[in-house]
Amino acid sequence: MVRKFNFNPGPGVLPFSVLQKVQAEFTDYRGVGMSIVEMSHRSKEFEAILAHVKQNFKDILGIPEGYEIIFVGGGASLQFAMIPMNFLGKDQVADYVNTGEWARRAIKEAKLFGKVHVAGDTESDNYTHLPSELVFSSNAQYLHLTSNNTIFGTQWPSYPETGNVPLIVDMSSDFMSRKVDVKKYAMIYAGAQKNIGPAGVTAVIIRKDMLDKVVNREIPTMMQYKTHVENNSLYNTPPVFSIYMVDLVTEWIKEMGGLQKIEEMNDKKAKMIYDIMDSMPDFYKGTVTQKEHRSKMNITFRLPSEDLEKKFEKEATAKNLFGLKGHRSVGGMRASVYNAFPIEGVEELCKFMKEFAANNRK
Amino acid sequence: MVRKFNFNPGPGVLPFSVLQKVQAEFTDYRGVGMSIVEMSHRSKEFEAILAHVKQNFKDILGIPEGYEIIFVGGGASLQFAMIPMNFLGKDQVADYVNTGEWARRAIKEAKLFGKVHVAGDTESDNYTHLPSELVFSSNAQYLHLTSNNTIFGTQWPSYPETGNVPLIVDMSSDFMSRKVDVKKYAMIYAGAQKNIGPAGVTAVIIRKDMLDKVVNREIPTMMQYKTHVENNSLYNTPPVFSIYMVDLVTEWIKEMGGLQKIEEMNDKKAKMIYDIMDSMPDFYKGTVTQKEHRSKMNITFRLPSEDLEKKFEKEATAKNLFGLKGHRSVGGMRASVYNAFPIEGVEELCKFMKEFAANNRK
Numbered sequence A, B: 001m002v003r004k005f006n007f008n009p010g011p012g013v014l015p016f017s018v019l020q021k022v023q024a025e026f027t028d029y030r031g032v033g034m035s036i037v038e039m040s041h042r043s044k045e046f047e048a049i050l051a052h053v054k055q056n057f058k059d060i061l062g063i064p065e066g067y068e069i070i071f072v073g074g075g076a077s078l079q080f081a082m083i084p085m086n087f088l089g090k091d092q093v094a095d096y097v098n099t100g101e102w103a104r105r106a107i108k109e110a111k112l113f114g115k116v117h118v119a120g121d122t123e124s125d126n127y128t129h130l131p132s133e134l135v136f137s138s139n140a141q142y143l144h145l146t147s148n149n150t151i152f153g154t155q156w157p158s159y160p161e162t163g164n165v166p167l168i169v170d171m172s173s174d175f176m177s178r179k180v181d182v183k184k185y186a187m188i189y190a191g192a193q194k195n196i197g198p199a200g201v202t203a204v205i206i207r208k209d210m211l212d213k214v215v216n217r218e219i220p221t222m223m224q225y226k227t228h229v230e231n232n233s234l235y236n237t238p239p240v241f242s243i244y245m246v247d248l249v250t251e252w253i254k255e256m257g258g259l260q261k262i263e264e265m266n267d268k269k270a271k272m273i274y275d276i277m278d279s280m281p282d283f284y285k286g287t288v289t290q291k292e293h294r295s296k297m298n299i300t301f302r303l304p305s306e307d308l309e310k311k312f313e314k315e316a317t318a319k320n321l322f323g324l325k326g327h328r329s330v331g332g333m334r335a336s337v338y339n340a341f342p343i344e345g346v347e348e349l350c351k352f353m354k355e356f357a358a359n360n361r362k
Helices: A016-024 A044-061 A075-087 A101-111 A208-212 A225-230 A240-255 A258-279 A306-318 A343-360 B016-024 B044-061 B075-087 B101-111 B208-212 B225-230 B240-255 B258-279 B306-318 B343-360
Strands: A067-072 A093-098 A115-121 A140-146 A167-170 A187-191 A202-207 A298-302 A333-336 B067-072 B093-098 B115-121 B140-146 B167-170 B187-191 B202-207 B298-302 B333-336
Touching: A016 A240, A044 A067, A044 A202, A044 A240, A044 A258, A067 A208, A067 A225, A067 A240, A075 A101, A075 A140, A075 A167, A075 A187, A075 A202, A093 A101, A101 A115, A101 A140, A101 A167, A202 A208, A202 A225, A208 A225, A240 A258, A240 B240, A258 A298, A258 A343, A306 A333, A306 A343, B016 B240, B044 B067, B044 B202, B044 B240, B044 B258, B067 B208, B067 B225, B067 B240, B075 B101, B075 B140, B075 B167, B075 B187, B075 B202, B093 B101, B101 B115, B101 B140, B101 B167, B202 B208, B202 B225, B208 B225, B240 B258, B258 B298, B258 B343, B306 B333, B306 B343
Parallel strands: A093 A115, A093 A140, A140 A167, A167 A187, B093 B115, B093 B140, B140 B167, B167 B187
Antiparallel strands: A067 A202, A187 A202, A298 A333, B067 B202, B187 B202, B298 B333
16 A cells, blocks of 8 residues: 555544554454444443543643543534533623634634623634734633634644633644643543544543533533533443544554654654745745744645646645645645654655745746 | 354444455555545545445435435434424423333433423333323424334334324434335434444434424534534534444445345344243243334343343353343343344354253253
């Protein structure tokens, strides 16, 4: 097989050693005599996987006492609704920062359940940077942020101080890509399909006091965080295979040296591509207007013309560099370089970018 | 490897040929150069899978015009909430039939959103049979039934006529195990993890007119059926791997001869076990009190004592007959024999049941 260099924005590249392990044990999970997809979520084998992946989360992120880890279906998009349903009363206010499509969708859902104060908004600039300042409401139930904006290629270099206001962060596209200080967050959530596994499961790390919040509405059992915490993610059948793969990918993160090493590698990979862009600003123009807001995960840039962008994509694909087409709302190119994206692929892309510019400059 | 005969109630046994196919192409999906779990849900490959599995559903079930097929996360338990949220106004009534744990949970969620009329209830008999008669309300928005009760081993041999009242059926544990006349249903839903795939995805077949129902409440975007229909299950990242496997399992159903053959085989397998039970009623006592309500999927029976039940399970396990322990709320044994459960395993179980009775009768 020729393995593609997969720049897809997600679902995206996963560690090949993990894929090989899944393949090897797919028809017979570790000698049990059945596949992981045939095993009861209440089997001792799956209970061991669940305990193991939770321990991996704690080891990797340094999750302190007082937090719970759950795994749920429905994607981060379901969290957009669950968060206000659980934490925002009808007459209460939550602060949201509008930095892109996913933040916008989170705001839309919150408005169904309570009042939304937009503390910062860069939509009028087509989200080409993060807000320069945030204006908080005086009595927010929480502040919601999108850590990394997959489509627009921005990423918070650090988060604002929120004092006593609970900070809830959607880390779907940069989860476990850099060190975080978990104790600053009331809740972190992430769809798995960028850095930690296949689609189909969302990880939620939630501070226990958030579970005691009372809002005056009927919340379906499946939409209550408490349900999943109290039942150790086993209230109903969870997405077994996705959780199993998250366990293997987090094990790989540990083997790679944890977030210290992962972050160093991600910094290095992103810098290589940004350096090429910055060395030829007349040819490769980053869509993010402030360098400190550039994403290490999704690197977005334009070429001098749409024709050249099409040509770039076509020739890159021929060189096994796959998935570089940007999102339609930004145009141009997007190189998504998640944890598992190999540095060799970044080297190939940089080499190609140099050649392509040399061959196509006027 | 020694493959177990897997009587698990779900997640349960899947066709071995499907597992082998997944394994063979896991690290490189059909020469694309990446794994199915690394592929974009908007790739042409996944769009082809989605179109193919929907066609398989139509072919297998004979779904007429006027129905939509969607795939969502969150499990059937999330459907318990979505159904009343979408179809039951605060002051409206829905009819539910309480035939077991999952029906009970569906009722609990419906009560959060509107009025529930219980049209039939066998809880006082510990769900050992289905209701002998149903008393409908005069103005129900829909009637909700659980087709097969995994825990209690009952299954509707046929469904009541509901006239103009939309019939909504949870077929999680007998979906695609027998022929159905789809046009009788307003909605059919099924978690995949019994007969059609791994955990993590729920299939919904919904009559289009149901999408026009208006209830006066705010429904999160992800909880609206319309969202998933209008976006062809791609409003957000769906559970890609689970849908891919459902495609392969439904292909296997077609190769096996479709529901005609599948149903014949399921009837034959169930009859073999029930015949053994009925030939030794002093030793093997079915927990279902009316033979016409016996499930073809989950066959529940008791032995003369709990000690003998423990011994039965232990000796069965030693003979590679795995997962026969019944649910704690019924006790005894449960043999779940889903579509993919091989007849050789049923033969082994029947042989063992005869031997065990001979060796342990007083």
